[in-house]
Amino acid sequence: MKESMRIKPVKPFTEEDIPQVADMFQRLLLSEGPSLRSLPTTKLPEYFEQTFFHHPWYDEASPSLVYQESNGKIIGFLGVVTRPMLLRGRPIRMAISFHLMVEPQSRSSMAGVQLLKALFSGPQDLSLTDGAGQVGRKVWEGVGGATALLYSQCWTRILRPTQYIVNLLARGKTLSPIARVLSPLCHPADAAAAWMLPRYFSNAPAHYSEEELDVETLLECLPQFSKGAALQPVYDDHSLRWLLAQAGRMKHFGDFKQVLVRDSRREVAGWFMYYLKPGGASTVYQFMARKDAINETLDCLFNHARRRGAASITGRLYPRYMQELWDKRCYFHRGCSWVLVHSNNDDLLNVIHRGDAFLTRLEGEASLLF
Amino acid sequence: MRPIRPFVRDDIPQVADLHQRVFGVDGKPVQKPISESLLKAYADYFELIFFRNPWYDEALPSLVFQDSTGRITGFLGVMPRRMLLRGRPTKVALSSQFIVEPGNLRAIAGVQMMKAFLSGPQDLSLTDEANNISRRIWEGLGGVTAQLYSIHWTRLLRPSRYAASLLSAVFKERKLLSPFLLAVKPVCNLVDAIAARKLPHRFSQPRPKVEADELDTARMLLCLSGFSDTAALWPEYDDRSLGWLLETIAGKTRWGDLRRLVIHSAEGEVIGWYIYHLKPGGTSNLLQVMAKKSSVEDVLDHLFYDAWRQGSLAITGRLEPQFMQAFADKRCMFDCGSPWMLIHSRDPDLLRSIHYGDALLSKLEGEWCMRFR
Numbered sequence A: 001m002k003e004s005m006r007i008k009p010v011k012p013f014t015e016e017d018i019p020q021v022a023d024m025f026q027r028l029l030l031s032e033g034p035s036l037r038s039l040p041t042t043k044l045p046e047y048f049e050q051t052f053f054h055h056p057w058y059d060e061a062s063p064s065l066v067y068q069e070s071n072g073k074i075i076g077f078l079g080v081v082t083r084p085m086l087l088r089g090r091p092i093r094m095a096i097s098f099h100l101m102v103e104p105q106s107r108s109s110m111a112g113v114q115l116l117k118a119l120f121s122g123p124q125d126l127s128l129t130d131g132a133g134q135v136g137r138k139v140w141e142g143v144g145g146a147t148a149l150l151y152s153q154c155w156t157r158i159l160r161p162t163q164y165i166v167n168l169l170a171r172g173k174t175l176s177p178i179a180r181v182l183s184p185l186c187h188p189a190d191a192a193a194a195w196m197l198p199r200y201f202s203n204a205p206a207h208y209s210e211e212e213l214d215v216e217t218l219l220e221c222l223p224q225f226s227k228g229a230a231l232q233p234v235y236d237d238h239s240l241r242w243l244l245a246q247a248g249r250m251k252h253f254g255d256f257k258q259v260l261v262r263d264s265r266r267e268v269a270g271w272f273m274y275y276l277k278p279g280g281a282s283t284v285y286q287f288m289a290r291k292d293a294i295n296e297t298l299d300c301l302f303n304h305a306r307r308r309g310a311a312s313i314t315g316r317l318y319p320r321y322m323q324e325l326w327d328k329r330c331y332f333h334r335g336c337s338w339v340l341v342h343s344n345n346d347d348l349l350n351v352i353h354r355g356d357a358f359l360t361r362l363e364g365e366a367s368l369l370f
Numbered sequence B: 001m002r003p004i005r006p007f008v009r010d011d012i013p014q015v016a017d018l019h020q021r022v023f024g025v026d027g028k029p030v031q032k033p034i035s036e037s038l039l040k041a042y043a044d045y046f047e048l049i050f051f052r053n054p055w056y057d058e059a060l061p062s063l064v065f066q067d068s069t070g071r072i073t074g075f076l077g078v079m080p081r082r083m084l085l086r087g088r089p090t091k092v093a094l095s096s097q098f099i100v101e102p103g104n105l106r107a108i109a110g111v112q113m114m115k116a117f118l119s120g121p122q123d124l125s126l127t128d129e130a131n132n133i134s135r136r137i138w139e140g141l142g143g144v145t146a147q148l149y150s151i152h153w154t155r156l157l158r159p160s161r162y163a164a165s166l167l168s169a170v171f172k173e174r175k176l177l178s179p180f181l182l183a184v185k186p187v188c189n190l191v192d193a194i195a196a197r198k199l200p201h202r203f204s205q206p207r208p209k210v211e212a213d214e215l216d217t218a219r220m221l222l223c224l225s226g227f228s229d230t231a232a233l234w235p236e237y238d239d240r241s242l243g244w245l246l247e248t249i250a251g252k253t254r255w256g257d258l259r260r261l262v263i264h265s266a267e268g269e270v271i272g273w274y275i276y277h278l279k280p281g282g283t284s285n286l287l288q289v290m291a292k293k294s295s296v297e298d299v300l301d302h303l304f305y306d307a308w309r310q311g312s313l314a315i316t317g318r319l320e321p322q323f324m325q326a327f328a329d330k331r332c333m334f335d336c337g338s339p340w341m342l343i344h345s346r347d348p349d350l351l352r353s354i355h356y357g358d359a360l361l362s363k364l365e366g367e368w369c370m371r372f373r
Helices: A015-028 A041-053 A104-109 A111-120 A134-142 A161-171 A176-196 A215-225 A237-249 A291-307 A319-327 A346-353 B009-023 B036-051 B106-118 B132-140 B159-170 B175-198 B217-226 B239-250 B293-309 B321-329 B348-355
Strands: A010-012 A065-068 A074-087 A090-102 A126-132 A154-158 A209-212 A231-233 A255-262 A268-276 A281-289 A312-316 A331-333 A338-342 B004-006 B063-066 B072-085 B088-100 B124-130 B151-156 B211-214 B233-235 B257-264 B270-278 B283-291 B314-318 B333-336 B340-344
Touching: A010 A111, A015 A041, A015 A065, A015 A074, A015 A090, A041 A074, A065 A111, A074 A104, A074 A111, A074 A346, A090 A104, A090 A111, A104 A111, A111 A134, A126 A134, A134 A338, A161 A176, A215 A237, A215 A268, A215 A281, A231 A346, A237 A255, A255 A291, A268 A291, A281 A291, A291 A312, A291 A319, A319 B333, A346 B348, B004 B106, B009 B036, B009 B072, B009 B088, B036 B072, B063 B106, B072 B106, B072 B348, B088 B106, B106 B132, B124 B132, B132 B340, B151 B321, B159 B175, B217 B239, B217 B257, B217 B270, B233 B348, B239 B257, B257 B293, B270 B293, B283 B293, B293 B314, B293 B321
Parallel strands: A090 A126, A281 A312, B088 B124, B283 B314
Antiparallel strands: A010 A065, A065 A074, A074 A090, A074 A231, A126 A338, A154 A312, A154 A331, A209 A255, A255 A268, A268 A281, A331 B333, B004 B063, B063 B072, B072 B088, B072 B233, B124 B340, B151 B314, B151 B333, B211 B257, B257 B270, B270 B283
16 A cells, blocks of 8 residues: 555544544443543533533644544544643643543554654643553653652541541441441531641631632632742633633532632632532642632631531642641642653753642643543 | 851860750750760761761861851751762762851841852752751752652551550640550550451551562662662762761661661562661651662562561651652652752752652761761
8 A cells, every 4th residue: 555545543633533532432431430420421422522622722733633543443542632821921832631542452552652652742832641540651651751740749638537537447348337337426526526626627717708719800810829830821711711610510529619718908818629529528629829828728728628518628739838738737648640741841841840830630631521 | 257167176066055055955955054975975976977977078068157256156067978960970068957046147147158058069959857947048049949859758557556656745744644545555556456457458567578688888889889770860879988877877876776678589689678767666767768660569568567577656758759659559648848858059950850859869868867866
């Protein structure tokens, strides 16, 4: 066959590919059950269309990619959404990649490696994924990418210790009967703990107030609060509204809460957005605070979640708040997925590796999942 | 009179006095007058660490700050070290024992001494036990925090006895509770034993599949040289310097006995090593662990088994970034924040290697050996 007639294995993802990719997605990534998704599977084609072709930063130059066999059958997929960022005030493009999947019987074809190689050779300045597992990390590093170790750390603050322990016990087969017996005691035991250890369960600071965080206020605050970071996100009304609507849709993570915190002078002290899971582990989507109000805003977050029944709250480490999180008795762990990066720009990589980048779940794949 | 000048032997009595007034001894205020034996201990310490270390270099002296009358009101201990950055010799200056007398000029003295230190001829300035105040000064002068190397881990080996020891530390002032805490000890032993039997995957320390031997200085030098391609920035020791370092650290008996083991596979291949201060009935401190990437779990299993068998309740250490996942998989808890590792260099490649976690910067390469006791 002539070279020009051969089908290239990696090609841009087009709307015609949606049925094949959606089918593969359903078989490979949704096999773990309905609890991990926010939409019914009938909505898959619409999800792929909206997320990859109608997102606010759609750019034909950085498409999602598919890997096809010589007969045209798609056996691999890599979702890509590019978005603008600022590196020390200079505009750059960041490509978020996610949903990397390859048909199990074709994994020897190195389709995953080829897809990542194709991504890395794209026009973007930075490629990033923040939902990678151990295998994905190995492939990513093998193709020349790196792990952002600092941003791959998570923190957890226990808010209702008895409930938290009972939840842990309930996970294992051997101890789940004990968990069932202890379960009714959780509420009074945690109430007693809060009364006996007021320093650990401190209330929201006096003179600080909380209100619903709207898009306009967030849009106004984001540039201000990300100013100190060398790498910052760029949003406009349309993109931020779209992202938050997507985030609110992820009901399987919990009830999405958006809270603005004001200090006694009614100035913005910070904000937090998180998925509330009463009785379980809540997840922080974004937490930001003014340098002189980090502790107070953290107290507001912990109180907000505790009052609404969360047993614990977990977030991805934002390196600037490392000391304050530790001081507030959070513990750190590797309970979340890896954040992986690739760039030909050394300065950009350096900024991320030293923790000088404004990268929260809002800037990652969290809002782009099914 | 210049306020900042190199530290000389004649300054030892004044610096010792300043040290005990600001820091106390073993965290406790010193009773006046200082005993002869304590004075001698100070003199020996300053002499050994700052004048008789094997890397001593007049061009990288420790610094003192003196007021207009010549009285010493500040001290910054400096120990030169050698490292290799991708095989290229790199001069490191390790700072420790940053002391400034409380008073009106404290901030000025602190900033000026730090400034003088950072402008020295070294390629890399480093401190790894800094508090938040030192961190602010350091960053204000252009230094940065190596956040990855400021993460520490703890692995519980006897969880209920560890919890009881925490409780007894919290309530040590309440004498009434001491009989209760004493009575709790055998109960905790029982709970730990039952937990290890019933939930072996979480609470028991399985007998390791690999073997260990004593790690002497000569063998450790061989190991270090054999693993030197593991990271871009690697310490450079010779027989004399490593021997001195290990002997000095072994002398810090307050932290327990020093255990040094090299781990090898069934085929006799060296797959890693570790060095730690063993505290039976307490928390042991890991100073260095190194392993082949493919064998890190075996080496960690051996370490935890060894510390457990020797009676430790827990073991703690600084995170080796390349092994982050392995520590997490072995159910270590992480803590982040003070004490900080702070770095300063004009060489971006050097800074990059540290920010990427591509450096062997264990406690052996840090201030641990420069502790008073």
